[in-house]
Amino acid sequence: MVPSVPSPAGRPARRVRPSLLAVLSALLLALLPLAPAPAGASPAPVAAGPLHVCGTRLCDAGGRPVQLRGMSTHGLQWYAHCVTGASLDALAQDWRADVVRVSMYVQEGGYETDPAGYTDLVDGIVDQVTARGMYAIVDFHLLTPGDPTANLGNARTFFAEISRRQAGNPNVLYEIANEPNGVGWSTIRGYAEQVIPVIRANDPDSVVLVGTRAWSSLGVSEGGSEQEIVNDPVRADNIMYTFHFYAATHGQNYLDTLDRASRRLPVFVTEFGTQTSSGDGGNDFAMADRYLALMAERGISWVNWNFSDDFRSGAVFREGTCGSGGPWTGTGPLKPAGVWVREHIRAG
Template sequence: MVRTRWCAALVTVLAAASLPFSAQPASAAAVQYEAENAVISQGVVEANHAGFTGSGFVNYDNVTGSYVEYTVTAAQAGQHTLTFRYANGTTANRPLDVTVNGTLAADDLAFAGTGAWTTWRTVTATVNLAAGTNKIRTTAVTANGGPNADSLSVDGGGGGPVTGTPVEINGKLHVCGVKLCNQYGKPIQLRGMSTHGIQWYSQCVKTASLDALATDWKADILRVAMYIQEGGYESNPRKYTDMMHNYIEEATKRGMYVLVDWHQLDPGDPNANLSLAKTFFAEIAQRHKDKVNIIYDVANEPNNVTWARVKSYAEQIIPVIRAQDPDSVVFLGTHGWSTFGISDGRDENDILNNPVNATNIMYTFHFYAASHQDEHYDALARTADRIPVFITEFGTQTYTGDGGNDFAYSQKYLDLLAAKKIGWTNWNFSDDSRSGAVFKSGTCAGNSFTGTSMLKPAGVWVRDRIRTPDDFPTG
């Protein structure tokens, strides 16, 4: 949500440097951003006056400094027209200051009375936007606060497709209903890769491979698998925290979302590592809280543990993140190796009847198509209509990450995920000897990662499915 105050003054904002690849073009027509989906300070979302668009409007508190902040995307740098839809049932002007990326762009923009709170009018301002993501804040400048804010529309700035990286187009993500939604409040599907354990395969996560993942594979998201045991974080917390910091920055440079994976596996009860997790996530969230591309995964594969224990862990670790980063999405592994309990002889009702007491979270599900077929598939299909789900790990092989590929059942899963707009990351982006690693053995010793000559069959298959055009709605 955003602050408000607007005026017709024009300010020049330097265009942000483009990141190295383009995502699927979208329409350059005016894009509407609902105020209720913005960042709000000292205001509330209401729906008690008819005529609004979307699900409601923002009622500013009657104080100076209350604001609504929209995150918008411009296809190109230059002049753009902002159109604010509002209602003001008083006779007094309720001016707002409009800032773009922290710089005043419109001083005391007038929002005159409209005659009734159900009568909606528009006010426009012309500003310069940077190419890519911009923060537009509208801030009240009098003790009366601002008008009721319904929406902001941003024109296309002269036409042309909306291009950019996944992060440039989608901005800050949030959970809406049971979907992962972009800055426009539209459900999206992210597709990408998971690293193997960074304690073993850091040589596969370097400049050349990440460039290939972003530009050749056209991935939307990188999952960084940081094991806790097995020579991982527990053995040297400082080293692995610093490695994670670096990978977050590298994904950010390339315009990809980054999933910080707390890869607990054995012991299967995540509470065994709770103290370590609190230390790690407090530092990660504090440093990266202002990034729009970060997602936290607080438990990889809880196993041989009850859902009640997993829920207890989640309700202790999520507040640690929220204390630093109140807005980013948090993922949580589910019992039964993240199968909603199916692989432990339970089912999704454990979760549905006792959900985690937190907002803006998603529950994760893992499948390996040669092992996890009808029972797991059906559970996923049912559950994804009830709670927010993300597939943080899947393979076309058996659950060992090895063996023959079942591409037919894998495609059945991916068709379901596409239909329900459920995001996924594939296991794994390494040259491990098993069939689930996408690169042939020895590939990571070099710097050639584009094309298919260095890929195993599973790598060719998943690369083709990541490269298909994204569907990132903006209007």
């Protein structure tokens, strides 16, 4: 079947047939490691060493607060050819990013179709991200079904293996459920409390990122709030809770939710866009700037969606950039959202 490239948070999406080059590139990347970082390459500007959660903040080994800023890949089953040695060099050196979210869909042609292949692919990309001085978020990209317990077996298998391979790498964080939806917080918390020990068995000190209710909106998209987490937190240490927003859709109510939650909970914005919640449409840079101002004030780390040349306005590169192998640097290959987010990463 022709895959349907999904929108963030499960909105309808246009059906797209991947190019032959994209398919071949993805297969090649699954079989071969990415090119190593060039000798003498400068690491990302914020390489703070091992991270941990201190209070409501992400901190370095010395207890100093750290704010990470970077990009998320699109689904690796479609856009692995956008993640190359050259594109990662550009992200680390030209964009000056310090974190990359490696987005591995579980369904929709992703992990469940080839667990070994996708584990190898994620492992290779994480190695290359961290070789360039950046942090890597391993994103177990659950979306449909929204109940994470439907993929509990897959999660156990995947995280047991990837944490075994990456044990001892201080630049790895684990996001165990992208956007839970349609289920209560108690179900999500129960899932987290079964998956986190699998990671801890191999990597006891890593930061784990827990998806929140209603497409990682801290519950607000389904009429809830962060209070349900405050009242019944995940029973584990060194964790953060995720929040996702799209500035042209998620207005003051969502910004207020992030404001309140970040005063009481450790929050990491592992996905956001300047567009509508479909990842497409016009950009609301003014609202996005308000979110970034709050995140700067609170030291909330963030990752923008997405580092690809997908047709939507939320993909930073113009269509065809990945298939032609770049260029990756400067603003020439970028859509307006790409120009905006590159500027804000560099400004940090």
